[in-house]
Amino acid sequence: MxxxxxxxxxxxxxxxxxxxxxxxxxxxxxxxxxxxxxxxxxxxxxxxxxxxxxxxxxxxxxxxxxxxxxxxxxxxRRVLRRVLNATGVVLHTNLGRARLSAEASRAVGEIADSYCTLEYDIRAGARGSRQDIVEGIVCRVTGAEAAMAVNNNAAATMLVLAALARGQEVVVSRGELVEIGGSFRIPDVMSESGAVLREVGTTNKTRLADYRSVWASGVTGAFMKVHTSNYRIVGFTEDVPLASMAELGRELSVPVIYDMGNGLLADLSRYGLEEPTVTDALKAGADVVLFSGDKLLGGPQAGIIVGRKTYIDRMKSHPLARAFRVDKMTLAALEATFTQYIDRDRALKDIPVLRMICAKPEELRARAERFGEMLTAACPGLRVEVEACEDQVGGGSAPTSRLPGFGVSVRQEGLSAQKLERRLRKAPVPLIVRVGHDRVLVDVRTLAEEELALAVEAFVCAKGGEN
Structure with missing residues (x-):
């Protein structure tokens, strides 16, 4: 004592x-x-x-x-921190999905610490609308009559259904009653919007006649098609093309809503990505199309709604529009991102999401070899090998697409891959990698050229770190 x-x-x-x-x-x-x-x-x-x-x-x-x-x-250390994504998943939901382009980042920085024209019309010297900031450029790029933005695609879905079909039936194929991350389900959001779900068809087969058979004047509020962006039904299947559904909608005077989710604006089929584009959906006759901003569009988190002006105007005046509205930084990033799509070829190079998806295997191999050489020079005790791998789009987009890529496998004598992975997460700028076959894999598709040195630093820290 x-x-x-x-x-x-x-x-x-x-x-x-x-x-x-x-x-x-x-x-x-x-x-x-x-x-x-x-x-x-x-x-x-x-x-x-x-x-x-x-x-x-x-x-x-x-x-x-x-x-x-x-x-x-x-x-x-802030809770929200920068990390290095070496997983090969381009739209990694846990890591923030789409990386903004340099132009969009500059636009956000310029607006963030200053006053701006958020709801001020400089020409008129009077109050303006924040929706006007992006509507013009979105319509120019997509070909839509009108457009608006809300804070995410779930909010867009809720607003569209509440504004167009509250108290009425919305007809959806059983094979399209999707659930996305966070247990967000189409039937649940439809119930919360005040619309009534009317299922048609079966899980694997839905025909145009199924939609026609349940239509009732004054009862049916909308036909809705949901792109199965995070899964695919294959085999003995049949679904209704959007163009056929749009034709039926015009015949019966029923609006056709297309929740496409992914927000792809550029045709990437030559890069192995068979996904519908927003422009194609509008050309097919959809009255309203909604999609995410932080997926294949390559912008900030947002829900973008495009389509016929008569329907978009109803959404703009709905009470939920204020609850779901976006802030000045999101609008700055959206405007900059959509502006880059005026030159589609340039967009493929300047928007990080598109650049990563379109990266050629030989380019990725060369980057992997450079990283391997840098790592070997900095940490001579590591076993470093360049190897081929398969990458993913991620973010609930293109679930069956696999992108041929390259990475660097790393092993450290006397240290398991799991412990090495934990140490890499403790670096000043954490390095997030793939683990398997008793090695960590640094996938370079999602690791930019200017980030290679930081990735090497993470291994230097990990080599002498605690388990």
């Missing part, structure tokens, strides 16, 4: 520790209350350890300050 009391008397005072010059650097960038709190926590942890009999000595001042600076460094 006397030893314990002696240890307690030897505990440093908080005010004394705060005078250590090694903490002065933190006072320039860290709120003083946070520093005081961290020092107090470190001293209290020592006190608790002494009282529990878990320590026989008080650490030196150097050891204590090292603990405190480590804790402060950890606390100063």
């Amino acid at each position: 006397e030893d314990r009391q002696a240890l307690l008397r030897g505990l440093p005072k908080v005010d004394e520790v705060l005078q250590d010059e090694r903490l002065f650097l933190f006072f320039e960038s860290t709120p003083r209350p946070l520093i005081v709190e961290t020092v107090r926590e470190a001293v209290e942890d020592l006190r608790a350890a002494v009282l529990r009999g878990e320590t026989e000595r008080i650490p030196s001042r150097d050891e204590l300050v090292e603990r405190i600076t480590g804790a402060l460094t950890e606390k100063n």
Whole structure:
């Protein structure tokens, strides 16, 4: 007990520790209350350890300050942090989906810290509408009569159904009652919108006659087609082409809604991606098309709704439009992204999502070889090999498409792949990799040229890190 009391008397005072010059650097960038709190926590942890009999000595001042600076460094790290995506999944939902283009990023930065024309018409010197910011460029690029943006595609679905079919039936094929991430299901959102789901057909076969047979004047509010963007039904199947559904809708005066989800604007079939485009959907006769901004479009999270002006105007005036509206930074990124699509060939090079999908195997192999050489030079003890692999689009898009790619497999003697992967996640800029066959795979499709050096740094940190 006397030893314990002696240890307690030897505990440093908080005010004394705060005078250590090694903490002065933190006072320039860290709120003083946070520093005081961290020092107090470190001293209290020592006190608790002494009282529990878990320590026989008080650490030196150097050891204590090292603990405190480590804790402060950890606390100063934001929860939302940059990471390096070396998984080969282009639209990785957990890692933020689409990377913005340099042009879109600049547009966001310019607007973020300044006043702007969010709802101000400079020419008229009067109040304007935030929807006008992107409607013109979206219509120009897609060929739609009208357009608007909300905060994601789930919100777009809810708004479209509430504005066009509340209290009426919306006819959907059973094979298209999709569920996406977060247990978001078409039947559930339809119920919340006030529309009534009317299922037709079977899981694998739906015909045009199925839609016609359930139509009733004053009862049927819309026909809805949902693109199965995150799964495919193959084999003994049949579905109704959008053009046929649109023709039936015109005959019966029923609006046809197409929830296509992926937001593809450029034809990527020559790169192995067989997905419908927004322009094709409008040309097929859909009255309303809705899609995500942060998928194959390559922009920020948003839900974009395009189609006939009479229907879009009803959505703009609906109460949910305000609840789902987007902010100035999203609008800045959307405007910049859509503007890049005026030159489609340039967009394939300048929009990161498209550039990654369209990357040629020989280009990826060369990048993998460069990274392998850089890694071998920095960490000579690692076993490094370039290998072919298959990549994915991800983000609930093109589920059956596989992109031929290249990566670098890495093994470290005496360290399992799982432990190496954990260490890579602890790097100053975490490196997220694939693990399998007792090796980590650094897939270079989703790792930009300018990020290779940072990926090497992650391995340097991991080599000497703790498990």
